[in-house]
Amino acid sequence: MSHPHTGGSVRLSRFASVATAVAALAALTGLTGATAAAQEAAAVNYVALGDSYSSGVGAGNYEGGDCKRSTRAYPQLWRSANAPSSFDFTACSGARTHDVINNQLGPLDAATTLVSISVGGNDAGFADAMSTCVLQGESACLARVEEARAYISQTLPGRLDAAYDAIRAQAPNAHVVVLGYPRMYELNGSCWFGISERSRAAINAAADDLHNVTSKRAADHGFTYGDVRGAFTGHEICSGDEWLHSTTWPISDSYHPTAEGQSGGYYPVMESLA
Template sequence: MSGQGRTTTRRRGLRQWLLLTVVLLVALAAIPAASSPRSSEHYVALGDSRAAGPSTLRFLNDGCGRTAASYPRLIEEWLQPEFFNFAACSGARVEHILDNPQESRSGDARPLQVDAVTDETTLITISIGGNDVRWYDIARACFTKEEGADRECRNDPETRLAAMESLRPLRPRLDRLLGTLQERAPKAKIFLASHGGTVGDHGCFPVVPTSDEDAQFIAEYQDTMNEIIRAAARYAGVTYVDLAKASVGHDACQPQGVKWYEGNVTTSTSLTMHPNNTGNRAFAKLFEDEIKREFRKRVR
């Protein structure tokens, strides 16, 4: 074979090798990474104001306070699901998900949140429980009107009894909620969030207007609530998203940009005693990390 013929053969072989390489790279790119979200997800977000992300600027037309800054909207932006239903509504209790239509701030009766869940649903996030236990009423019993004052709610038998009694119905309500969701959406991965950690181990008038000792009482109450939520998630076999543990050092008494919650006086456009936009972004990231772990399990 002449030198020219050998050169032509080598060039033809190089072109074939390059073509095969391109085909392989395209094929590999088409295979989703184990930790990547799937665009075919049918995502439903349930819950109360901690999911809705209400703002002092405005509520949506339905009166539920659902905003673009909420963690479900941020998850949707990251996940880009095929289907998304944002059913959460400020003020919701478990009964508003399962049993009784909720009257929104606009005066309209909201459909049951569970109606958004079908057998096609593949992903559910939930924040619920704070309104069921009336946690703000317990916290407010510790608030003072003057800086440096101490209500000593931690030592008040009525407040301690009210705190204990408020938590009693939470576990059976969560058990029924999670069981119902599993029946309605057998293919769905369910992610249940803890209540979080609005109050830390000290007060800061007027944002958290309590003594340090009473702030610790409120924090312990939050911890007990979070443990009940964790136990319900474990019993049902759903994923518990531990916002509370991650919130340590981000309570309402921390500086702007560090704190994830507003206190009894808000320093942002977020409502008092609610997560702010920094917190919503942090919560979305915590949910996303847990969702990615579940995606990895699917491909094993």
């Protein structure tokens, strides 16, 4: 009577051993699959598009060429911190929306997972407006800024739509981060010279218009918008702790973020959204 019982125990033990081995193999396979999935999820293919605020004009340490791409620009800082699988940096000084469409989208494809862009300021004639304000006095400044604000409200939305549509068409799977622009001036700040307070307030109002239009167009395309105005608060021109150049040499650096503006203003916003 004892032998059948013993044989049953052996068979049960063997069954348990096989079951354990199968379970262990399944667990190992699942772990390997999970690891592969995690590695695939971690693979980031990043393309940085845009104008001088994205290329890093004003931050120095440029790589060469007319686009003035800086190693201190926020896309390079994000790359250094996150080590994406691939990185293409096509942002260029002076770029408008049509320049992005025509000259910067080459690296985008279905494998692109992350895109960043700032664009629109040049379309609105920001550089010309600042030049007018500095050289021609308050009346000319206010008139030129009003012209820019009219463009921002009436024409820029369609220009942004065209650029955003082109990005989505070529990078259908990408997470797109659209970054805005800071206000230029701290009002009633520490500047004793330069343009008038009314001119400074008008320029800030134009920056707010850019924010309103760009954030709305980005949201309507399903893109993520990064408002950098808060990050630059207390660091505008006339603040005493400036992350933006005033009129400076080289002249092209004027009214652009310094290296601190890229690392302390733009980069943390990009990091939080990417």
